[in-house]
Amino acid sequence: MTRLPDSFYQRDVLEVAPELLGKRIVHNISKPQQEYMITEVEAYRGEEDLACHASKGRTKRTEIMYHQGGFVYVYLIYGMYWMMNIVTGDKGNPQAVLIRGVKGISGPGRLGKVLQLDKSYYGEHLVTSPRIWLATADDCPDYRVTPRINIDSAGVPWINKPWRYILNNI
DNA sequence: GGCACGATGTGA
DNA sequence: CACATCGTGCCG
Known part of the structure; x- marks a missing residue:
């Protein structure tokens, strides 16, 4: 299993x-x-996506999403859960994937707890970090899609986008 | 400076 | 269903 490169x-x-x-x-x-094998993710895509934090524009919090893909974006939700996100795409195009679950652990809050996430992970570079990175797997995953969770306030059409991906046969 | 609220999870 | 608990954006 090798570390995923920038191009991924x-x-x-x-x-x-x-x-x-x-x-x-x-x-x-x-x-x-x-x-940890990733089993569930959600895509957040650009300033136009009202469910994406970058829909508020470029701020200290969303800054990392404007970088090229390969960085970690973490943020605290409800005052207690650190969410693990992966920045994707090109520089200047804010996108990220929220990791909602890994094998044996369901829920993004629990994952953050297991990974002991905190503010220090903000901006971590997955291609060079000594403490966290992503690795290839030889599976050929079979998955299903659904709308994203708990983003009701984003409204139509964003609440309907099938941008949540879940591994089958976990 | 103050305030309302959230990409959640737990326990009643 | 209530609520724990705090950084952030937004308003002033």
Whole structure:
């Protein structure tokens, strides 16, 4: 299993998101290093996507999404859960994939807890970081799609976009 | 400076 | 269904 290169992330989020299914999150903060198979993700695509944090424009919080793909975007929700996101696409085009679940762990909040995420992960470069990165897998994943979760306030058409990807036969 | 609220999870 | 708990955007 090898670390995913820059080129993997530097494509449109709708292309990258489903390909993240089955890939491994490698977490190297204690030994042995841990690996988690990604089972569920959601795509957030550009300023026009009202469910995407970048719909508020470029701010200190969304800044990282304006970078080229391959960086980690973390943020705190409800005052207690750190969400794990992967920046994708080209520089200047804010996109990210929210990792909603990995094998054995469901829910983005739980994942953040397991990975011990905090503010220090903001902007971590997955291609060079010594503590977290993504690795290839030899699976050929079979998945299904649904609308994204808990983004009602984004309204139509965004609440209807089938941008949540879930691995079958987990 | 103050305030309302959220890409959630838990437990009653 | 209520609520824990706090960074962020927005308004002033």
